[in-house]
Amino acid sequence: MLGLFLSFAAYSLIENELKRCFPTERKKIINNFLASFHIFLLFVFFLLYEVSSHNNTWLEYIKFNTCGYFFYDALTIIKHRQFSKFNIFMLYHHIILGIYFLHKSDGSNWYKLLWYGEMSNIPSQLVYHYLQKEKKGINNNVKIKILKSVQLYVYGFLRVIVVSYYMFYEFQHVYYTEPHYADFYFYLCIPVYIMGLVWTKILYKNNK
Numbered sequence: 001m002l003g004l005f006l007s008f009a010a011y012s013l014i015e016n017e018l019k020r021c022f023p024t025e026r027k028k029i030i031n032n033f034l035a036s037f038h039i040f041l042l043f044v045f046f047l048l049y050e051v052s053s054h055n056n057t058w059l060e061y062i063k064f065n066t067c068g069y070f071f072y073d074a075l076t077i078i079k080h081r082q083f084s085k086f087n088i089f090m091l092y093h094h095i096i097l098g099i100y101f102l103h104k105s106d107g108s109n110w111y112k113l114l115w116y117g118e119m120s121n122i123p124s125q126l127v128y129h130y131l132q133k134e135k136k137g138i139n140n141n142v143k144i145k146i147l148k149s150v151q152l153y154v155y156g157f158l159r160v161i162v163v164s165y166y167m168f169y170e171f172q173h174v175y176y177t178e179p180h181y182a183d184f185y186f187y188l189c190i191p192v193y194i195m196g197l198v199w200t201k202i203l204y205k206n207n208k
Contacts, residue, residue, distance in 0.1 A: 003060060004102075007068020011038075015076075029132045031073075036125045038069040039118050046115055059111055063101050066114060070094035093192050100185045107177060109170045113163060117196070120158035123151035152203045159196040167193055 011034060018030045042062060049058035074094040077087045097114075104110040127147045130140040174186045 003064035004068055004071075007064045008072050009068075011069050011072040026132055026135070029129065031076075032125060032128050032132065034069070034073070035121075038065065039122060039125070041065045042115065042118055046111070049111075062111055062114070063104075066118075067098040067101055070098040074098075089195060093195075096185075096188045097192060100189055103185060107173055109166045109173065113166050113170060116158045116162045116166065120155045120163075120196075123147055123154050127151055148203075148207060152200075152207045155203060156200045160200055163193065163196065 014037065015030060015034055018025070018033065022030070042065060045058050045061045045065060049055065049062070052058060071094065074091050077083075077091055101110050101114065127144060130144050130147065134140050134144075171186065174183055
């Protein structure tokens with residue numbers, strides 16, 4: 001659990017440094033940067049896992065990086081009492097997935113689900129960044145329009161097709177090879193998967 005604590009502390013330190021270096025920057029842009037930095041580290045650790053012939057040490061780095069970020073972001077939401085519908089869902093997302101990842105055994109597809117789920121968020125991070133910049137009077141209409149189309153296709157393909165594929169095999173793994181309590185954790189993750197499908201539909205409607 002030391003890795004989890006160090007990851008949690010690192011994200012706290014990074015946020016404080018960003019606030020110190022960019023005191024006039026919007027808090028939402030700083031939070032978006034932290035989310036993007038988490039994805040960047042995930043990309044680096046996953047790449048190192050692949051080139052090291054699947055050395056499980058890198059999976060531990062992936063797990064602690066993600067769970068540390070999830071729990072830190074969840075605590076930030078609670079601390080600032082930002083209980084909008086979206087943030088309540090994010091609390092559920094961060095806490096349930098964090099617990100699920102921490103309890104996974106060998107043979108689980110958790111890291112693939114995490115990888116494709118977070119990669120699908122990259123266009124969304126860019127759209128959000130430029131939308132926040134527009135609130136400061138910077139015109140990004142063309143960039144946002146292009147990125148929203150990219151967001152729909154990347155997010156839709158990865159969440160509807162790829163994540164669904166790995167969810168099916170994760171269910172098989174949990175049902176046939178893990179203790180019965182693991183079923184409960186998996187079922188708690190299903191609403192997160194469903195929300196990804198719902199968000200795809202929302203993106204599609206918004207891009208018509």
